[in-house]
Structure formats: C-alpha cells, structure tokens
Amino acid sequence: MDKDERPSANATAPQLPQWLSTAEAIRLLRTMARIRAFEEAALEQYRQGAIPGSLHVSIGQEACSAGACAALRDQDLVIGTHRSHGDVIARGGDVRRMMAELFGRATGYCGGKGGSMHILDAARGVLGANGIVAAGLPIAVGVSLWTDMQGTGSVVLAFFGDGAVAKGNFHEALTLSAMWRTPTIFFCQNNQYAVSMSIRDVYPHTSIDALAASHGIPTAHIDGNDVLCVLQETRKACGRSREGGGPSVIVADTYRWMGHNVADSGAYRAADEVTAWRAKDPMERLSALLLGGDVISSAELDRLQDEVQAEIRDAVSYAQESAEPAAEDAYLDVFSEQFSVFPGMGVTVARPDPAAATY
Amino acid sequence: MDKDERPSANATAPQLPQWLSTAEAIRLLRTMARIRAFEEAALEQYRQGAIPGSLHVSIGQEACSAGACAALRDQDLVIGTHRSHGDVIARGGDVRRMMAELFGRATGYCGGKGGSMHILDAARGVLGANGIVAAGLPIAVGVSLWTDMQGTGSVVLAFFGDGAVAKGNFHEALTLSAMWRTPTIFFCQNNQYAVSMSIRDVYPHTSIDALAASHGIPTAHIDGNDVLCVLQETRKACGRSREGGGPSVIVADTYRWMGHNVADSGAYRAADEVTAWRAKDPMERLSALLLGGDVISSAELDRLQDEVQAEIRDAVSYAQESAEPAAEDAYLDVFSEQFSVFPGMGVTVARPDPAAATY
C-alpha cells in the first residue's frame, strides 16, 4: 500500500487533473450514468415482475467498474462477481442484450440461461459474473497465465468483494499469481459488507490490504468512490503487469446503497452510515468536478443523462419485445456438439445412439 | 514475528538456561529419543514387510513435537498432520499401541482402521493425525473455540507443514481464529519441502511468517531444531492464549532427513543440503548441551538410549504378537450404535430392519 501516492486528493480539486482528457472524463461519467440507469431500470422491472430470479445491483459503486475498466485495452480481460452488471457496461457491452438476459429472453447474452448473476460478454473480454464468492479469482489467474504465456500483453482485471477475502480461494489465487507473476489485477470493491457481515467485525486485528500485501503483491488502498483515483491506480497496476511486474491488488473503499439483493432491505446498516456514504456519490463527485471546471455545462450534463435514459428505456423495450427461449434450447450447450442430451432418458450418451431414444 | 526475542541464541550456549530444570531437559531428550527410535523401528518393520500402507517419518524434526508438546498441560489438545507419530509420543502415548496400529493390529490405537496417517490418542488429547494437508487447522479452531467457551483454560496446539500454507484452509482457519481469538497455537514445522516442492520456489516474494502475521496473529519464526527454543516459544504462546490473548503462529525451521514417505527417496534435494541439515540434529544438540553442562554423563546418556531402544523393541514385539482385527470389525464404528451397516446389502438402514437381511 502506498498511501502517499494516493491520487484521491486530486479528485476533490476543482479541476480535472492534467493526465485526463475532457473526452475521457466525460466518457467516465457516461459509463457511470449508464450503469446506474441500467440498474435502476432493472430494479424497477424486477418490482414489476418482469425480471425473474434475483438481482444484485452496484448502485453507489459505479466508480469501480467504470474507472478500472477505463484503464484497460481492448485485448484485456475482466472477471466479475455476483454484482457485475457494471463490468459489462463499462466494457461497452450491449445494454439491450443485458436487459434481455435479465428478463430471461432468447436475445440475452446467454440466451436466458444465465441471468443477472451469470452475465458475460466474451467477445468484449468480460468472462463472467459468478454466483460463487471468490470463485472467479483462480479463474482469473488462469486466464492471465495463458495470455501471458502467449505474450499478448493482455492484463486481467479480477473484481471481488470484501467478503471474498475470507475465502480460501482468495489466498490460493494470490499464491499462484504471485509465484507465477501473472498479469492479474485483483480489484476489491470493499463495500464494507458481505450481506449482513461488516468487514470491521471480520478483521478486528488486520485489514484486507495487509492480507493481500502479505502475498508479496503490491497493494494499494484507495477511495473507490473517486473514479479518477480508481482509473489512475488501475492504470498504474496495468502498466506494472504489462512490463512483467506481475500482479497487483487494489482495495477500493466504496458502499452499496441498496440491500445485498432485491430480497434484502439492508436493515443491518445504520441509517446515518448509509446517508453518509450516499453523500459520497461517485457520479455526483465527477459531475461536480466537470461542472466546476467548466468542462461540461449543466445543459450538456442533462443531455447526457437524457441520452442514457433513452438508451436504457430502449433496452427495456427490447427485452420486453424479445421472445422467450424455446424449451428445447434448455438441452443445448450442456456439452459440445460431440455429445447430446435428451430429456427424460436419464443418461448422457454419445451421439448417435439408437438405444438412447427408446425411452 | 519478534526477531529480537528469538530464544535460539540460548540453545547454543554451553549450559542449560535458568528456566529449565534438569529433569525437564532430560525428559525432552528422552522424548526425542523415543520418537526417533520409534520411527527408525517403524521404517525397519516397513522394509521387512510388517507394516502395510505408507509411512511418513519425522526423523530430524523431533524437536518440534517434543518441544512444543512439553509446553502443554494435561488438559491441552493437539491436532496433527500426516507426519504425526511424534505428537502421540510427546504426549506420553503408548508406543505399543502405536506400533500395533502401524502393523494394523486389533490392539492398535484405532484397532487397525487408521494406521500411521490416522493415529491418535483421544484420551491424551491427541485428536488426530490427518491425511489431508491443512485439514486439521479448521478443526483445531473448533476444538479451541469450544474449550474456550467452556472456560477450561485449555489451549490447542495445531501442527502443520510448510506445504499447508498455500491451502485455503490455512487462511480460513486463521481468519476465524483471529476473529474469535481462540486459544490456538498454529505450529508450522517448516521442513522446507512439500514432497518435492521447495518452499523457496513457492514464496519468492514473501514468507510463511509474513502470511501468517497478516492475519493479525502474533507470529514467531524460530529454529525448529532447537528444542529449548521450541519449548520456550510455545510456552509463551500458551501463556498468551490462557490469558485470553488468542492465537499465535510459530514457524519453526527444520528438515526431514528422509524422503517424504517410504516411497520417496527425496532425490529432489541436493546432497549437501541434506548433509548440512543432518549436522543440525536436534537430538545431538541437546545431548551436547547436557553433556557439556555436566547435566548428564555419557554413561547415563547411553543408558537412556538403551532404555528407549528396549521400550521400542518391546513395542515391536507387542505389535508382532497382537492379533489382526476380525473381518467383522470392519463394519463397526461407521455410525453410532443407532444404525447398523450390513455387508453386501447396499444400503445403510436403521436397526432393526427385517427387510435389510433379505439380501
């Protein structure tokens, strides 16, 4: 952890830092706005009964997905968590196909098989949300190991939550990554809670940074609601990885405004804590900076918001109008073409198998 | 890790430290001698075909079991690894029943069901060797949690190898232990290798101490071939635990003289490395100290060795003369009395079950 290099001080300054172009700054704002609008719309659609299953939104944490992904190049890769709509959006994913996936429609990214918790866009290098806490971390090490062996110069950005740090997989992944010096950026969105469990109660005698750094991996602790800080720190980590410097850990303090998922009210958190964190809204902070520095006018800001809202409304319509998948699609993609699954016969057989069809 | 408090310097001094009585010192020597003699005899019996299965001996590492267990009180508990003959001996276990267990005889500690890798003596608080690397660590946390809740003042000594540190279970166990401040002493016998894997190759950028300490647990790095140092450091940790200070980690550098197990020659280690470590023989070092300080005469030393050899010879005879278990014993102790297993019927049924017997 290199506290003295924390770029967060910049973010509260009244003007954009030198290293950031206006276009980049506006792109960051737009990304955050798209994430927020998408998730707000998803919550609304869930309430209306249009979205089946569950939903974990990242409202309040948008600076993490937006800032970190902005540091990536096209060939880089991202691994997510159960709370990963933002990853897909920040990589330029198609909100229509995303919303359709949440609706469980055939046009969704996964044809309706995955839903919110398994959303991904392989073509854009977003290799997957994951319903199992910390399970993406070893996978990320493997992805980066292979891209490194291919010499592509790609880095892998692996998101995880504060809750993942207690899992064995976190340490096993860091062990292999440190040993093999894989180009992996382990990015912790420390939103202070794992469902109802406060991170303070888990680590009274230590911290996520200390645990991560003990693996011999450069570790930074940053303000995760400051999108510029997130971007800058992730760039630094990417640069190190691309130069063969191996992995980095970034621990970004942030907060989820909503409950853990749509079934949770978040009642275990004090109201004033929530209020205090809502005041640190990452979008507000960047807008204020852009407005204050006259980078953008308030009319332009409104237009940006309108465009985003229109895009998301369109995504909802697209999802609504998309067809449900056909029941038979359920039997596809269990295995490769080589093998078939037939409903109701109770065994998986190599195709073609005449006996299989007899029952 | 408190380097300046390392007591290892004492051990090379020509006389016993103040805090150790002569009787205690001789007891330590005898314990190490018993462990070594037991394991040498076991190797010999294995070579002669009398011991089935495999065998992991700790020759060269005796100071760890002997020193650490000497710090315990009767009500304390020990959890071991796959290399844990020493734990049972150091707790005063019966070498007859141990050898009989290795032979797979009915008189063995586990009636022949466990063998070398699952040896234990629950009555003496030795809760078990374990064939799964690091699996004993969460169990140890549970044992200590419960004894702590009972207010018995017991501590739990949990051995593990350097190889266990990469396992998720290591970190998960330390997480819960640190959080709950359980009276657990995590004792790493760092014998430098996990089978063929050198610890240096696993942690080029960090160390076991750093990984352990990051959990916010006091961590000491000691000379594991210095039995007095092991005793002293373990006592310190026990004291802290008994006063409510929670867990400690001790990382003791040591070396196994033999291969990983009877199937392994240890060819992956350089000959001069083995030679150098053999020169640090923990038994020799304590004998030299005792002889040098005139605590014991060389005749007394010989007599001690003779007694130990006789005890182990007797244990071998006992094992040889013991009966094999009856085949039907295989069906006992799968479940409590409540349920029965009948061979060949393919299901476990609640007793009495008339239909069960029909096949």
Add this chain to the structure above:
Amino acid sequence: MTVTKQRSASQGTTFAAGIARTLADVMRADDRVIVFGEDVGRHGGVFRATSGLYGEFGPARVRDTPICESAIVGTALGCSLMGARPVVEIQYSDFLTECMDQIVNQAAKVRYMSGGQLTAPMVIRTPGGRSRSAAAQHSQSLESWFTNIPGLLVVGPSNVADACGMLRSAIESEDPVLFFEHKLLYRLREELADVPRHVQLGQAAVCRPGTDVTVVSWSWMVHESLKAAETVTSASGASVEVIDLRSLVPLDIATVVQSVRKTGRLVVAHEAPIQGGWGSDVVAAVVERAWAELASPPVRVGAVSAPVPMAPRLESAVLPDSSSIVSAITRVLASD
C-alpha cells in the same frame, strides 16, 4: 397426518420458523448446542431459519462467520469432537462444494478412522434444490453425493412438523447429519398443534396410501408427487401410494419394498438429474428385493441432464414437476 392437509393451512408456522423454533427449543434445553454460519446471527439467516436466536442466546452461541465454508464445517467438527452439538448453516447447498473435504474426509470418517475414539455429532443445515430462476449455481440438489459416503446421515423433511422433529433427532444424533431444507418449502405453513417431538431418522412416511402404484420421493418433490397422485386418481381412478423417504441414509427400504409388494409398480421422483441421482439406488434396491412382485419396470423421474437455467421456460424444461410424475405413473401403469 398427510402433507396435503398441511399445505392448505393459511395460518400456522412456516417451515423456516419451525426450524428456528426447534433450534431455540433445543438450545434452551441443551447448552452444548451452538449455531453458526454466514448471516445466521444478527440477520437471522437469509431464509430466516435462525431468526431470533441471536437475540435470545447471544453472540457466543450464535455466531456470524465470514464467508469460509470449509472453516465453518471444520470448526463445527472440532467443536463436536469436544462434546458440543454444533448446527451450522451452509447458505445454499451449492456451496457444499466448498467444504467437501471437511464433510467427506473428516466428519464422515473420524469415528471410523479413530476406531471409535472420537465422534462428530454435528448438523449441517443447508437450503437445497430449486427456487424460482435462481440459475445453475443456486438451484442444485446435491444430496445424492453424500449417500455414497459411509458415515454421514442424509435427511430432508417435506413439511414443517417433520422439519421440527427431524431437526431435533439430527441434533441428538451421535453421527454427522446433512440436513437439506428445500428452498420452496421455507414459506410453507402448517398448524403445529400436535408436533411429534422427534421424528426418528431413517423412517419413511406413507403420505398417501394407495394400491396400484408406489411413488417414492422426498422433500419438495413429495408435494409434486401428491399433486400428481391426485391428478392420476381423478383422471383414471388408479390408486397411488406416495412415500416420503425423509432420510436417504439410513434408507428405509423396508417401507418401500412393503409398498411395492402391494402395488407391484414403482416411480421414484427427485429433483436432481436422473443419472447419479439417488432414485437409481431405490430402483436397484427394490429390484433386488421385490423382483417377483414387480409388474412393470420402475421408472425414475428427475431433472434432465443439464444445469438449471435461469429463464422460467427453460427452467421448467429441465426440472421435473407433478406433470413429469404423472407421465411416469401413467407409463408404469400402462406397461407390464
């Protein structure tokens, strides 16, 4: 006491509340019982099955853990070796994959490997099975795995009274118990007037007597089976006997065989995929024991060999329900 009656009750105790109430009862009577797991304390459990315990028994006996399933089970095991009676929750049964070593290599075997020196009287409660569109990693029925591991008891109630009685028996058992709670059951309500204090593990229940065909099931699928039985009976007049196994280990094969000796026909229905599912064991065991009395080949009902997809239509195409059981009953009644 048939399950159908209970289902129609609009007041009463929910399955989740029944679990919590039983835990509280047992904890009041027995200091050795402690509870821990993710969100089981202050939060009362994500399915509310430990609600109220933290308030009554405090943070020493009701412990919130971080996310570390292997250490949760390992720690429970350690406590149990010392005489505690831990009841831990694995938040979804899909996460049993994270602690298989502690269950399978440690808890299941410690009594045996130690030659009876140690025992592990612990209970692992875990919400299993489908819910609605919870997708592939939160919908699995993994109970069959544990039936292949000697040393574990594997049970799963289908109604509130059984949940209470079986949980009590599980906690009192000297052996480690995997206690599967189907997610669709949590909101089931029942009047608990004359709850039996204990339901002995290893005893199946005949939920609906019948003479023409035996349907064997457990957990949520008992409800689908009863619905199917109703459908078949009203359509064809055939008399369907429904057996709730309640325990897979020990398996009350005697009750099943007795029924099949009477009906001559067998359907076994579970939510897990058919291949590798416990239905095959029941079929094979019945075939071995009641060959002569079987009038037609037993039929298994289970999930199609696919992960559970999210979209409702796909989910229905993969998971079995009462209509799958109706088809199976129809088939066994037709064939001979």
Add this chain to the structure above:
Amino acid sequence: MTVTKQRSASQGTTFAAGIARTLADVMRADDRVIVFGEDVGRHGGVFRATSGLYGEFGPARVRDTPICESAIVGTALGCSLMGARPVVEIQYSDFLTECMDQIVNQAAKVRYMSGGQLTAPMVIRTPGGRSRSAAAQHSQSLESWFTNIPGLLVVGPSNVADACGMLRSAIESEDPVLFFEHKLLYRLREELADVPRHVQLGQAAVCRPGTDVTVVSWSWMVHESLKAAETVTSASGASVEVIDLRSLVPLDIATVVQSVRKTGRLVVAHEAPIQGGWGSDVVAAVVERAWAELASPPVRVGAVSAPVPMAPRLESAVLPDSSSIVSAITRVLASD
C-alpha cells in the same frame, strides 16, 4: 484385444508410462497443451505419470504448483477459457473434495451458463480407487458424484492402450473431462504395438464375450471381473460376458442393453460403496430398457458401506474383489 492378454505381458509400457508418453506426444503436436499440479514437474508425479515432461517441455508448460487444489483447477479452467488445453493432476482423487466448486459450479457449467460463449476444454487426471492399505482418505472411488453433474465427462480406462487413447480423446474434447486412473493400474504393463490413437469417449468395450450373464464394470474392477469370469466358467461352464464401460458420462447404455438382451442377466461391479454408486444407474437404466429380456434381478457389487480401513484384513472385508463378483454371478445365474 482383451485385457487378460495384456496383463500377462512382462515387458512393455506401464500404465503410468503410457500416460506420460501420451502427454508428451500430444504436447509435441499441440502447443496449447500444458500440464500442472503438485509434484508433476521436476519430480515427474508421485505416480510417475508425468515423468519426463518437465525435461522436455520446461517449466512454462509443465508447472509444479504448491498444494492448492481449488486454485489448480480454477487456473486450469481460466487457461481453457482462453484456448489452452490444460491437463492438471489432482494427486489423489480423494482431494477432489478440495476443488469441487471449481469442477462442479464453474467448469461443468460455464458453457451452459454463458449460452455457449465460453467452453472449458480441460482434463483433470486423478489417481483414484484403492491401493494397498492406504486407508480412508486415500482409497476412495468418488467418480459417481460427477455423473450427477451435467456438463462433465467422466472416464476411467482399465488398460494401457485405453489409457493412451482415452487421454488423447479427453485432451481433444471440447468439454471438461474427469479422467480417473486407478492406482493399482499404474504398474500394469502392456505391449503397445498397435495402440489406437484415439479411443472415443462414451464407447464401452466388450472385453470378454459370453452368453449367460453380463458383468459391467470399469477401471481396476474390469480385471477383477475378468478373473471372476474365468473362475465361474471353469467351475460351472457358464459363459460370462464382461463389459468395460470406460466412460460413465457419456454412458454407452446401448452396448450394455444389447448384451443383456442376449444374456438376460446382469451384474454391475465397482469399487465405490453400493449406495450412491453408479452401479445403481446402470441397473435402473437396464431395467427400464430391457425389462422383458431380464431373466433375473440385476445385482450390484461394490464396497460395504464403510470408510476404507487400513489393516489388510479389514480392507478386504470392505472392498469388493473377484470373489464378490463370483458370488454375484452365481446368484444371478441361480435366481429367476
């Protein structure tokens, strides 16, 4: 090519060497193939099944890992998503308990959950089954678990030629494969003159033709089955057909059914405990498909429901062998 012939060969290639040779062949031809696991590099594997690879292919493609089974499998999965063809070793199949999430919730489901966007062409090799007095944590046959998880291929060769051919097919497969290598097979020797380059996964082999009874088995138990067949034939003249399934998923039920249609009698033999073991699936599937042709109830052979004990006499009392199969054959031949 029958297995009995191969067993008598005193020279030739061992099973372990066959695995290593196949890996080397494949790695020479295909850069995407990499190998990692505990002690698989410099040491050549504790069972010598990766011997020579490190020397030939170096530390980038043949990687020694520390002890972290979950990360080993997870890392392999990550590589495979990017187009690599990793072959990892889990040192004993008992340690699959340490990486079940990565196998079951990740590798098995990633293709499906992603709607086909991703595939996981990876192989997990693992030494399984008994050896001699390896005790409860190093002797298990856990393959049945994986047959209940759609998305995984589950295979286990019984001889050297199959080991080579099946490993090649496994590596070329687009789907994740669990490749079980029985520990008692490693030293088996065979002349590998005309090894088929590939053995297609999902195809059973009739190892010994016969007309009176079908014995279905796999892996080491094929050898016990052949021995049993020999014993029965010389004692009674009965003609025993032995089928080596080779794959559990996909299951070549057609070959089994065809055989049972001819013999009318079935024994299924595996080393895992009977309850929860895959033998039940084979019995149930055959009963469903060949009911009319079955002359007697199929019988399952497997371990007694107990952990595997260390002492040789106890171990023999728990694990099945040729004599258990002889009894089963005798029983199915006698009954009707």
